[in-house]
Amino acid sequence: MFTRTKLIHAGKKPDLTSGAITSPIYLSTTFERDTDGNRAPMGFYYTRIGNPNRTELEDKLNILEEGSKAFAFSSGMAAYMALFHAILQPGDHIIISDDCYHAVTHMGLSLFRKWNITCSEADMTDLTNLQQNIRPETKLIIIETPSNPLLKIADIEAIASIAKKKHILLLCDNTWATPYCTNPLMAGADFVIHSTTKYLGGHSDILGGCIIQREINEHTNSIEETQTIGGMVPSPFDCWLLNRSICTFPLRMKQQIETAAFLADALQSHPLIEKILYPGLAYHPNHSIAKKQMTNGYGAMLSIQIIGDAKTALRFASSLSLFKHATSLGGIESLIEHRRSAEGKYAKSPENLLRVSIGLENADDLLNDITSTFKRF
Numbered sequence: 001m002f003t004r005t006k007l008i009h010a011g012k013k014p015d016l017t018s019g020a021i022t023s024p025i026y027l028s029t030t031f032e033r034d035t036d037g038n039r040a041p042m043g044f045y046y047t048r049i050g051n052p053n054r055t056e057l058e059d060k061l062n063i064l065e066e067g068s069k070a071f072a073f074s075s076g077m078a079a080y081m082a083l084f085h086a087i088l089q090p091g092d093h094i095i096i097s098d099d100c101y102h103a104v105t106h107m108g109l110s111l112f113r114k115w116n117i118t119c120s121e122a123d124m125t126d127l128t129n130l131q132q133n134i135r136p137e138t139k140l141i142i143i144e145t146p147s148n149p150l151l152k153i154a155d156i157e158a159i160a161s162i163a164k165k166k167h168i169l170l171l172c173d174n175t176w177a178t179p180y181c182t183n184p185l186m187a188g189a190d191f192v193i194h195s196t197t198k199y200l201g202g203h204s205d206i207l208g209g210c211i212i213q214r215e216i217n218e219h220t221n222s223i224e225e226t227q228t229i230g231g232m233v234p235s236p237f238d239c240w241l242l243n244r245s246i247c248t249f250p251l252r253m254k255q256q257i258e259t260a261a262f263l264a265d266a267l268q269s270h271p272l273i274e275k276i277l278y279p280g281l282a283y284h285p286n287h288s289i290a291k292k293q294m295t296n297g298y299g300a301m302l303s304i305q306i307i308g309d310a311k312t313a314l315r316f317a318s319s320l321s322l323f324k325h326a327t328s329l330g331g332i333e334s335l336i337e338h339r340r341s342a343e344g345k346y347a348k349s350p351e352n353l354l355r356v357s358i359g360l361e362n363a364d365d366l367l368n369d370i371t372s373t374f375k376r377f
């Protein structure tokens with residue numbers, strides 16, 4: 001696993017003009033060239049192609065996932081768009097998880113249809129189901145573990161070995177587990193994607209994404225071309241904020257996981273809760289895979305299926321005081337969301353499910369917010 005020491009020092013050099021320890025924000029879009037007009041002394045030419053704040057960020061992302069090459073994007077979905085564009089050809093088939101981020105389903109099933117790319121959905125916790133969906137033209141498998149919002153755990157090593165035998169690329173979206181809990185590249189995935197908007201940003205104030213590659217190979221150039229020629233890059237200020245956030249990410253994550261585990265345990269026998277979905281609970285159907293695959297705990301996301309229907313769930317979400325009824329995750333403030341209402345065109349989450357992102361508040365205060373709201377309910 002990455003160390004905090006490496007993370008804090010990665011990509012950082014004291015500023016040459018002032019000696020500043022904290023990197024300046026390089027807002028300049030252009031950089032001076034050599035007399036031959038071709039090269040630039042510091043390696044930067046134009047901010048879409050490269051910027052010092054982005055280089056620092058990509059160094060840190062690479063260390064986090066122990067990859068060979070990292071690319072930063074303007075959002076998590078821009079990272080997906082770039083990967084699809086860079087590695088897929090018309091006629092290719094992809095397989096996505098039947099319980100993944102709804103915009104990934106949208107992209108797979110509809111956005112690339114006109115490029116003649118087909119997409120199937122499989123239950124990634126059922127390897128037979130996954131294998132049944134593989135076709136000769138399958139090029140890419142995309143997994144999310146824990147899945148969203150059912151928190152199913154896919155066995156990355158087992159899926160990577162199936163994919164490798166069939167010469168299929170494997171992408172793992174590590175936004176939820178984060179490299180603090182799961183290391184997909186070490187388990188054999190070819191690519192990791194993050195929405196850095198979530199835990200790596202950690203403060204609900206940056207939109208960003210990234211791709212990290214296990215190996216530098218024939219896809220490296222096409223991803224880089226899509227990123228820079230396609231112009232899907234984050235701003236220097238967003239890179240600077242992320243560099244700052246990533247340094248405290250392991251400490252935030254540690255605390256958020258501890259609180260999530262405490263709440264999952266404390267709420268599992270609550271009379272108004274039908275079920276808590278959290279991979280750390282012994283009765284979770286994929287607990288043994290989670291135990292084998294996840295380090296440092298089971299993440300800080302959980303879903304609560306309350307007793308009642310969609311209306312009850314929505315009313316509960318809006319009645320809490322500390323938990324804010326809002327989408328997204330991974331920030332310092334706890335959030336709760338009725339996922340089915342938020343999923344749009346491809347909505348399929350259970351009606352009584354509330355997805356919860358645990359923040360950095362005191363665990364007792366969060367528990368009290370939930371139990372006292374149930375009492376008033």
Ligand SMILES: *Cc1c(COP(=O)(O)O)cnc(C)c1O
Nearest residue numbers: 075076077101173175195197208
């Ligand atoms: C939020 C999210 C995305 C999309 O990222 P954006 O930064 O919103 O574009 C993709 N995958 C997962 C798992 C997410 O939670």
